[in-house]
Amino acid sequence: MKTNYNTIMEEIIDSLDNKPKLLLHACCGVCSSAVLERLYPHFDITILFYNPNIYPENEYNKRLETQKEIISKMNLDVKILETNYESEEFTKISKGLEEEKEGGERCTKCYLLRLEKTAHLAQLNNFDYFCTTLSVSPYKNAEKLNKIGKILEEKYNTKYLYSDFKKKEGYKRSTQLAKQYNLYRQDYCGCEYSLKEAKEKALQKLV
Numbered sequence: 001m002k003t004n005y006n007t008i009m010e011e012i013i014d015s016l017d018n019k020p021k022l023l024l025h026a027c028c029g030v031c032s033s034a035v036l037e038r039l040y041p042h043f044d045i046t047i048l049f050y051n052p053n054i055y056p057e058n059e060y061n062k063r064l065e066t067q068k069e070i071i072s073k074m075n076l077d078v079k080i081l082e083t084n085y086e087s088e089e090f091t092k093i094s095k096g097l098e099e100e101k102e103g104g105e106r107c108t109k110c111y112l113l114r115l116e117k118t119a120h121l122a123q124l125n126n127f128d129y130f131c132t133t134l135s136v137s138p139y140k141n142a143e144k145l146n147k148i149g150k151i152l153e154e155k156y157n158t159k160y161l162y163s164d165f166k167k168k169e170g171y172k173r174s175t176q177l178a179k180q181y182n183l184y185r186q187d188y189c190g191c192e193y194s195l196k197e198a199k200e201k202a203l204q205k206l207v
Contacts, residue, residue: 003146006168008162009162009163009164021043022129023046023081023118023127024048024130025114025130025134027133028051029071030070030178030184030185030186031136032070033173034165034170034173034174035174036074036076037074037177039131040076043129045076045079047078047080049064049081049082050083050118051063051114052087053113053190057085059186059190063190066183068080069181069183070177070181090113101197102139102197103139111140114132115145115148118130119155119158127158128158129158129159129160130158130161131160132145132149135166136171137166138171142164146162150162
Protein backbone atom coordinates (compact mmCIF):
# COMPACT_ATOMS: atom_id res chain seq x y z
CA MET A 1 0.00 0.00 0.00
CA LYS A 2 1.30 3.44 -0.95
CA THR A 3 2.02 5.89 1.85
CA ASN A 4 -0.45 8.76 2.02
CA TYR A 5 1.90 11.67 2.65
CA ASN A 6 -0.96 14.14 2.72
CA THR A 7 -2.44 12.33 5.73
CA ILE A 8 0.96 12.38 7.44
CA MET A 9 1.20 16.13 6.85
CA GLU A 10 -2.26 16.72 8.27
CA GLU A 11 -1.31 14.73 11.38
CA ILE A 12 1.84 16.85 11.80
CA ILE A 13 -0.18 20.06 11.43
CA ASP A 14 -2.78 18.83 13.95
CA SER A 15 0.00 18.21 16.47
CA LEU A 16 1.38 21.76 16.29
CA ASP A 17 0.80 24.10 19.22
CA ASN A 18 2.53 27.13 17.66
CA LYS A 19 3.67 28.32 14.21
CA PRO A 20 7.05 26.69 13.60
CA LYS A 21 9.52 28.16 11.14
CA LEU A 22 9.33 26.47 7.73
CA LEU A 23 11.82 26.83 4.89
CA LEU A 24 9.76 26.04 1.82
CA HIS A 25 11.58 25.41 -1.44
CA ALA A 26 9.47 26.74 -4.32
CA CYS A 27 9.95 25.88 -7.97
CA CYS A 28 7.71 28.68 -9.25
CA GLY A 29 5.00 31.10 -8.17
CA VAL A 30 2.15 29.09 -9.66
CA CYS A 31 3.05 25.87 -7.84
CA SER A 32 3.65 27.72 -4.59
CA SER A 33 0.27 29.49 -4.64
CA ALA A 34 -1.91 26.59 -3.49
CA VAL A 35 0.80 25.35 -1.14
CA LEU A 36 1.12 28.75 0.54
CA GLU A 37 -2.64 29.00 0.86
CA ARG A 38 -2.67 25.68 2.66
CA LEU A 39 0.38 26.08 4.91
CA TYR A 40 0.31 29.78 5.76
CA PRO A 41 -2.14 29.46 8.68
CA HIS A 42 0.11 26.89 10.36
CA PHE A 43 3.73 27.95 9.73
CA ASP A 44 6.01 30.97 9.74
CA ILE A 45 7.15 30.55 6.13
CA THR A 46 10.26 31.59 4.27
CA ILE A 47 10.37 30.72 0.57
CA LEU A 48 13.67 29.44 -0.81
CA PHE A 49 13.98 30.08 -4.53
CA TYR A 50 16.80 27.73 -5.49
CA ASN A 51 16.32 26.30 -8.98
CA PRO A 52 19.60 25.91 -10.89
CA ASN A 53 17.82 23.62 -13.32
CA ILE A 54 15.80 26.43 -14.91
CA TYR A 55 16.88 27.32 -18.44
CA PRO A 56 17.56 29.87 -19.82
CA GLU A 57 18.47 32.56 -17.28
CA ASN A 58 15.73 34.95 -18.42
CA GLU A 59 13.21 32.19 -17.69
CA TYR A 60 14.73 31.83 -14.21
CA ASN A 61 14.29 35.56 -13.62
CA LYS A 62 10.72 35.49 -14.91
CA ARG A 63 9.79 32.68 -12.50
CA LEU A 64 11.50 34.44 -9.61
CA GLU A 65 9.51 37.60 -10.29
CA THR A 66 6.30 35.54 -10.47
CA GLN A 67 7.19 34.04 -7.09
CA LYS A 68 7.47 37.51 -5.59
CA GLU A 69 4.28 38.57 -7.35
CA ILE A 70 2.10 35.82 -5.85
CA ILE A 71 3.32 36.55 -2.31
CA SER A 72 2.43 40.20 -2.81
CA LYS A 73 -0.93 39.58 -4.47
CA MET A 74 -1.98 37.07 -1.81
CA ASN A 75 -0.91 39.63 0.81
CA LEU A 76 1.13 37.12 2.78
CA ASP A 77 3.73 37.86 5.42
CA VAL A 78 6.20 35.49 3.78
CA LYS A 79 9.91 36.16 3.38
CA ILE A 80 11.83 35.05 0.31
CA LEU A 81 15.39 33.78 0.30
CA GLU A 82 17.02 34.13 -3.11
CA THR A 83 20.15 32.33 -4.25
CA ASN A 84 22.41 33.00 -7.19
CA TYR A 85 21.62 31.42 -10.55
CA GLU A 86 23.89 28.37 -10.29
CA SER A 87 23.14 26.57 -13.56
CA GLU A 88 26.52 24.84 -13.44
CA GLU A 89 25.34 22.80 -10.44
CA PHE A 90 22.51 21.32 -12.50
CA THR A 91 24.87 20.70 -15.44
CA LYS A 92 27.12 18.64 -13.14
CA ILE A 93 24.39 16.34 -11.85
CA SER A 94 22.89 15.94 -15.35
CA LYS A 95 26.09 14.68 -16.97
CA GLY A 96 25.41 11.41 -18.77
CA LEU A 97 21.65 11.75 -18.24
CA GLU A 98 20.92 14.30 -20.95
CA GLU A 99 18.70 11.90 -22.94
CA GLU A 100 16.60 10.78 -19.96
CA LYS A 101 12.89 11.41 -20.28
CA GLU A 102 11.21 13.70 -17.76
CA GLY A 103 10.58 11.81 -14.53
CA GLY A 104 13.71 9.65 -14.85
CA GLU A 105 17.02 9.55 -13.01
CA ARG A 106 17.98 13.09 -14.01
CA CYS A 107 14.84 14.41 -12.31
CA THR A 108 15.55 12.40 -9.17
CA LYS A 109 19.03 13.94 -8.96
CA CYS A 110 17.48 17.36 -9.50
CA TYR A 111 15.06 16.76 -6.62
CA LEU A 112 18.02 15.84 -4.41
CA LEU A 113 20.08 18.85 -5.49
CA ARG A 114 17.34 21.33 -4.58
CA LEU A 115 16.11 19.58 -1.45
CA GLU A 116 19.62 19.16 -0.04
CA LYS A 117 20.25 22.88 -0.45
CA THR A 118 16.97 23.52 1.37
CA ALA A 119 17.78 21.13 4.21
CA HIS A 120 21.27 22.57 4.64
CA LEU A 121 20.03 26.17 4.77
CA ALA A 122 17.23 25.15 7.12
CA GLN A 123 19.80 23.68 9.49
CA LEU A 124 22.13 26.68 9.25
CA ASN A 125 19.31 29.15 9.93
CA ASN A 126 17.54 27.20 12.68
CA PHE A 127 14.32 26.41 10.86
CA ASP A 128 12.05 23.85 12.48
CA TYR A 129 10.97 22.25 9.19
CA PHE A 130 11.88 22.19 5.52
CA CYS A 131 9.74 21.17 2.56
CA THR A 132 9.20 21.69 -1.18
CA THR A 133 6.27 22.68 -3.38
CA LEU A 134 7.34 20.20 -6.08
CA SER A 135 4.78 17.51 -5.18
CA VAL A 136 1.88 19.77 -6.22
CA SER A 137 2.67 18.92 -9.84
CA PRO A 138 1.08 15.77 -11.33
CA TYR A 139 4.42 15.22 -13.10
CA LYS A 140 6.46 15.04 -9.88
CA ASN A 141 6.88 11.80 -7.93
CA ALA A 142 5.79 12.44 -4.34
CA GLU A 143 7.13 9.05 -3.19
CA LYS A 144 10.65 9.92 -4.39
CA LEU A 145 10.47 13.43 -2.96
CA ASN A 146 9.43 12.25 0.49
CA LYS A 147 12.02 9.48 0.58
CA ILE A 148 14.71 12.05 -0.22
CA GLY A 149 13.23 14.31 2.45
CA LYS A 150 13.49 11.54 5.04
CA ILE A 151 17.16 10.92 4.24
CA LEU A 152 17.97 14.63 4.47
CA GLU A 153 15.95 15.02 7.66
CA GLU A 154 18.31 12.55 9.33
CA LYS A 155 21.44 13.98 7.71
CA TYR A 156 20.75 17.60 8.69
CA ASN A 157 18.83 16.97 11.90
CA THR A 158 15.94 19.18 10.74
CA LYS A 159 12.38 17.95 10.40
CA TYR A 160 11.00 17.38 6.93
CA LEU A 161 7.35 18.20 6.35
CA TYR A 162 6.08 15.08 4.60
CA SER A 163 3.54 16.09 1.99
CA ASP A 164 1.83 15.45 -1.31
CA PHE A 165 0.35 18.77 -2.32
CA LYS A 166 -1.37 17.41 -5.41
CA LYS A 167 -3.84 15.68 -3.06
CA LYS A 168 -7.13 17.44 -2.36
CA GLU A 169 -6.96 18.94 -5.86
CA GLY A 170 -3.86 20.97 -5.04
CA TYR A 171 -2.76 21.21 -8.66
CA LYS A 172 -6.22 22.29 -9.78
CA ARG A 173 -6.25 24.95 -7.07
CA SER A 174 -2.85 26.26 -8.21
CA THR A 175 -4.18 26.72 -11.75
CA GLN A 176 -7.25 28.52 -10.39
CA LEU A 177 -5.08 30.90 -8.35
CA ALA A 178 -2.78 31.49 -11.33
CA LYS A 179 -5.79 32.56 -13.36
CA GLN A 180 -7.24 34.63 -10.51
CA TYR A 181 -4.00 36.55 -10.02
CA ASN A 182 -3.05 36.63 -13.70
CA LEU A 183 0.27 34.87 -13.15
CA TYR A 184 2.77 33.84 -15.79
CA ARG A 185 2.47 30.06 -16.34
CA GLN A 186 5.40 28.26 -17.95
CA ASP A 187 4.75 25.42 -20.42
CA TYR A 188 7.72 23.20 -19.48
CA CYS A 189 9.24 21.95 -16.24
CA GLY A 190 12.31 24.14 -16.32
CA CYS A 191 15.52 22.58 -17.61
CA GLU A 192 16.80 22.71 -21.18
CA TYR A 193 16.02 19.01 -21.61
CA SER A 194 12.42 19.38 -20.56
CA LEU A 195 12.15 22.40 -22.88
CA LYS A 196 13.43 20.29 -25.77
CA GLU A 197 11.00 17.49 -24.88
CA ALA A 198 8.08 19.92 -24.71
CA LYS A 199 8.93 21.35 -28.12
CA GLU A 200 9.15 17.86 -29.62
CA LYS A 201 5.73 16.94 -28.22
CA ALA A 202 4.24 20.17 -29.58
CA LEU A 203 5.63 19.37 -33.05
CA GLN A 204 4.22 15.83 -32.93
CA LYS A 205 0.76 17.24 -32.32
CA LEU A 206 1.05 19.27 -35.50
CA VAL A 207 1.92 16.24 -37.63
